Amino acid sequence: MSAGDLLGYLDRWSVHPGDTISCRVSGTAGDPYQANLVRTIQGDTNPDGPGYRQEHIPLDLGGPFMAQQQTIETGSFAIVDHAEVLAVDNAVSIVATIWPTTPQRGRQTLFSRMNEDASTGIELFIDKSGALTAECRLDGTIVTVSTGCTLLSQCWYRVAVSHDAIRGQLHVIQEPVKLHPAISDRGYGVAITPVGTSPFDIRAPLLMAASPPNDSNDRYHYNGRIYNPYVLSRILVDSIPDRPTVGDHLVAAWDFSIEIPSQRIVDVSGNGLHGRLVNLPTRAVAGPDWDGSCHVWTHDATHYGAIHFHDDDLYDANWQESFRVDIPANLASGVYAVRLERGRDTFHMPFCVRAPRARRDSDVVFLLPTASYMAYGNNRIGLDVPETELVCGRLIELTDQDIFMQTHPELGLCFYDLHNDGSPVYYASRLRPMMDFQPGFIGKLGGAGSNVWQFNADTHITGWFDAIDTSFDVVTDEDLHNEGVDCLNDYRVLVTGSHPEYYSASMRDALDDFIERGGRMMYLGGNGFYWRVSPHPELPGVIECRKSEDGIRAAAPGPGEYYASFTGEYTGLWRRNGRPPNTLVGVGMVAQGFDRSSPYIRSEASNDPRLSFMFEGIETDIIGDYGLSGGGAAGIELDAANVELGTPHHALIVASSSGHSDLYLVTPEDMLDPVPGLGGSEAENISADIVFFETSAGGAVFSVGSIAWAGSMAWNNYDNAIAQLTYNVLNRFLNNTPFNITPSSSKTEILP
Amino acid sequence: MSHYQITRADRPFADEFMRNPMGPASPGLQRVLNRMRTDTRAGKYVLITDVPYKQWTLGLLPPNRGVPVERLDDLVFDDRLEAERTVFRLRWQALTGEELSL
Numbered sequence: 001m002s003a004g005d006l007l008g009y010l011d012r013w014s015v016h017p018g019d020t021i022s023c024r025v026s027g028t029a030g031d032p033y034q035a036n037l038v039r040t041i042q043g044d045t046n047p048d049g050p051g052y053r054q055e056h057i058p059l060d061l062g063g064p065f066m067a068q069q070q071t072i073e074t075g076s077f078a079i080v081d082h083a084e085v086l087a088v089d090n091a092v093s094i095v096a097t098i099w100p101t102t103p104q105r106g107r108q109t110l111f112s113r114m115n116e117d118a119s120t121g122i123e124l125f126i127d128k129s130g131a132l133t134a135e136c137r138l139d140g141t142i143v144t145v146s147t148g149c150t151l152l153s154q155c156w157y158r159v160a161v162s163h164d165a166i167r168g169q170l171h172v173i174q175e176p177v178k179l180h181p182a183i184s185d186r187g188y189g190v191a192i193t194p195v196g197t198s199p200f201d202i203r204a205p206l207l208m209a210a211s212p213p214n215d216s217n218d219r220y221h222y223n224g225r226i227y228n229p230y231v232l233s234r235i236l237v238d239s240i241p242d243r244p245t246v247g248d249h250l251v252a253a254w255d256f257s258i259e260i261p262s263q264r265i266v267d268v269s270g271n272g273l274h275g276r277l278v279n280l281p282t283r284a285v286a287g288p289d290w291d292g293s294c295h296v297w298t299h300d301a302t303h304y305g306a307i308h309f310h311d312d313d314l315y316d317a318n319w320q321e322s323f324r325v326d327i328p329a330n331l332a333s334g335v336y337a338v339r340l341e342r343g344r345d346t347f348h349m350p351f352c353v354r355a356p357r358a359r360r361d362s363d364v365v366f367l368l369p370t371a372s373y374m375a376y377g378n379n380r381i382g383l384d385v386p387e388t389e390l391v392c393g394r395l396i397e398l399t400d401q402d403i404f405m406q407t408h409p410e411l412g413l414c415f416y417d418l419h420n421d422g423s424p425v426y427y428a429s430r431l432r433p434m435m436d437f438q439p440g441f442i443g444k445l446g447g448a449g450s451n452v453w454q455f456n457a458d459t460h461i462t463g464w465f466d467a468i469d470t471s472f473d474v475v476t477d478e479d480l481h482n483e484g485v486d487c488l489n490d491y492r493v494l495v496t497g498s499h500p501e502y503y504s505a506s507m508r509d510a511l512d513d514f515i516e517r518g519g520r521m522m523y524l525g526g527n528g529f530y531w532r533v534s535p536h537p538e539l540p541g542v543i544e545c546r547k548s549e550d551g552i553r554a555a556a557p558g559p560g561e562y563y564a565s566f567t568g569e570y571t572g573l574w575r576r577n578g579r580p581p582n583t584l585v586g587v588g589m590v591a592q593g594f595d596r597s598s599p600y601i602r603s604e605a606s607n608d609p610r611l612s613f614m615f616e617g618i619e620t621d622i623i624g625d626y627g628l629s630g631g632g633a634a635g636i637e638l639d640a641a642n643v644e645l646g647t648p649h650h651a652l653i654v655a656s657s658s659g660h661s662d663l664y665l666v667t668p669e670d671m672l673d674p675v676p677g678l679g680g681s682e683a684e685n686i687s688a689d690i691v692f693f694e695t696s697a698g699g700a701v702f703s704v705g706s707i708a709w710a711g712s713m714a715w716n717n718y719d720n721a722i723a724q725l726t727y728n729v730l731n732r733f734l735n736n737t738p739f740n741i742t743p744s745s746s747k748t749e750i751l752p
Numbered sequence: 753m754s755h756y757q758i759t760r761a762d763r764p765f766a767d768e769f770m771r772n773p774m775g776p777a778s779p780g781l782q783r784v785l786n787r788m789r790t791d792t793r794a795g796k797y798v799l800i801t802d803v804p805y806k807q808w809t810l811g812l813l814p815p816n817r818g819v820p821v822e823r824l825d826d827l828v829f830d831d832r833l834e835a836e837r838t839v840f841r842l843r844w845q846a847l848t849g850e851e852l853s854l
């Protein structure tokens with residue numbers, strides 16, 4: 001696989017047979033390309049692995065197609081489309097309170113209202129030097145005036161631009177909300193403009209945090225927060241009122257604390273000048289009034305009247321449809337991809353085909369962890385995070401896809417990245433090309449060996465199904481979130497991916513329900529069920545995660561910002577939401593490290609008759625001292641049993657890993673007091689557990705607690721003890737005989 | 753970020769690394785590696801994959817997003833361990849001023 005200019009994305013990642021999928025493609029304009037439908041069986045291209053395999057599905061997608069060059073515009077902003085009412089005769093002022101985060105990063109627009117040819121209008125912006133500047137254009141005459149005072153990053157300022165058409169004056173005002181001793185960041189400016197006409201007397205939308213599209217191809221996106229913007233039809237010369245007053249020449253006033261989950265901004269002036277947001281700027285962030293007395297925006301939204309705009313925000317690449325694929329009614333459920341090809345360039349756009357509606361074609365369902373794919377989508381861990389080499393214990397390997405991503409930052413960010421202003425990324429969207437959501441992709445954190453991650457690592461599991469000749473249906477996280485347990489009904493065994501880390505409340509409920517109804521679950525991964533995420537209730541294809549308080553994370557949310565703007569949920573660890581992973585699968589995250597993986601050693605308890613089905617054909621006590629993900633079955637991210645965190649009391653610890661290197665370190669949530677000895681060679685809790693337990697409804701759960709497990713399943717062409725053990729469990733789980741909750745090994749002896 | 757100053761006293765750890773670049777590292781070698789591997793992004797050594805799992809060219813990370821990764825075209829490896837040893841030598845020289853003749 002290679003990365004060139006040919007790339008694209010699908011409108012959805014999950015379909016039923018008979019559905020239609022929309023493909024949006026970009027390539028060098030006029031270049032022909034071919035498109036095919038393939039079934040992804042095994043995507044690891046490591047020569048030591050079982051071999052890359054995909055099946056070509058004979059379906060004419062209508063190609064060859066002529067490529068169209070499509071671009072992605074990042075940067076969020078607000079727009080008030082129908083701003084005609086804003087036309088004022090002689091005087092206008094635009095006011096806001098702002099918290100810039102990159103005042104020294106070049107010109108950044110706060111407000112812009114320009115007619116189509118940009119000959120008349122007003123703009124308020126931060127100039128190259130970081131000072132607030134106003135610009136007035138009247139029939140091509142441009143007048144600019146700056147305060148000459150540099151704004152400090154992450155400080156609140158009241159700012160205004162004001163124009164007086166009668167006197168012909170343009171004013172700019174910059175006032176810090178709190179004084180900064182010895183810093184001169186309060187400033188005013190005034191300039192002369194032509195007399196008699198207003199730059200606001202135009203028919204044009206009003207933009208916040210960006211300029212309208214222009215010849216320079218730079219819309220001067222703003223990084224930072226805007227709070228309480230309003231427009232007056234009177235002049236402000238040297239001071240700014242704290243709040244707008246209805247009746248005092250108020251033309252428009254946007255209260256960002258209203259309708260926080262939406263992409264609408266609401267005008268409370270009575271003039272109905274509502275606007276909309278583009279590219280998902282961050283809502284539910286602290287405004288200047290936030291004082292620590294309220295942490296939940298749904299309790300008192302007035303603390304949360306700011307919006308944080310970023311020049312690298314992206315929701316929907318908004319590409320035109322290039323072609324559609326009608327999924328044949330007889331196509332078996334599985335993991336498929338639309339493969340784009342031009343010469344040696346290929347690009348895969350994977351998706352899941354489910355069983356036909358209200359039908360099950362297998363007793364096994366594979367839950368494709370698409371929320372976690374989104375959370376990691378286009379991550380820049382190898383490009384932006386120098387410590388990656390340290391935690392991997394070897395040089396970072398960049399692939400063609402990384403090299404492409406580095407020069408195309410417009411492909412957007414994920415939860416492992418920081419915004420250009422250093423703030424955490426709260427929203428992750430799938431409506432954009434994903435370089436790492438492709439078979440064949442080599443990751444960063446997948447351990448020495450194949451170094452596969454997320455989707456491509458999960459093809460070790462789909463490849464295993466193929467190797468053991470077992471058919472399976474597929475559903476995605478998004479299906480699980482939308483449909484709840486209904487999409488799992490009538491499946492006997494649910495198999496997870498290698499790293500199902502991100503879970504919405506509805507997804508978690510669905511799995512709890514599945515288990516409660518007697519479902520059997522095989523959790524073949526690590527670091528699962530860790531973060532709570534909030535899919536947007538209306539916008540498709542986007543999830544929110546604020547990594548509050550704890551957990552391994554790229555950045556901490558700001559104080560008071562722990563609740564999702566999409567839903568009001570507290571989106572930290574599931575553990576902090578009272579539902580640790582242990583309460584679902586018996587194990588929970590304890591450590592991570594990315595160099596070498598270790599084997600498991602069977603426990604005494606593994607001889608319990610309750611586990612008699614598990615070890616058929618397995619001779620040794622040490623299992624999994626081989627594998628494609630770090631050379632062992634226990635590695636990368638490790639989960640362990642912990643009754644205090646909700647592992648059922650009757651759960652059996654079947655085997656535990658040991659011998660992890662000092663690049664394995666305990667998680668922050670387990671490290672209350674930093675003390676020496678937190679590495680794998682010393683900390684006794686750095687160990688993965690294989691756990692099994694029966695449920696009261698006759699079902700059972702089997703968890704391996706390791707991301708590297710699947711890489712060992714695929715070792716030696718799926719012929720090894722880890723694959724055998726996994727097969728034994730699947731076999732027993734497929735058998736309808738209920739599991740007996742009463743542990744047969746526990747006897748009450750009455751002594752004489 | 754580590755501010756550990758690598759000195760001549762760390763020389764045995766260089767020998768250890770050359771013998772076994774992929775670890776596990778002794779505590780002393782790990783301390784040296786902690787210093788070497790926490791460079792700031794700009795100019796940090798990385799491998800650019802030419803042929804997956806087979807061949808790599810050494811590269812340097814750029815300071816900012818959007819700037820291409822620099823290729824050091826005369827440093828091509830078909831052995832990962834050799835790449836690790838080469839970068840160790842380069843960093844040893846940069847951090848101690850002394851050439852590592854290993």
Ligand SMILES: [Fe+2]
Pocket residue numbers: 499501527637
């Ligand atoms: Fe993870």
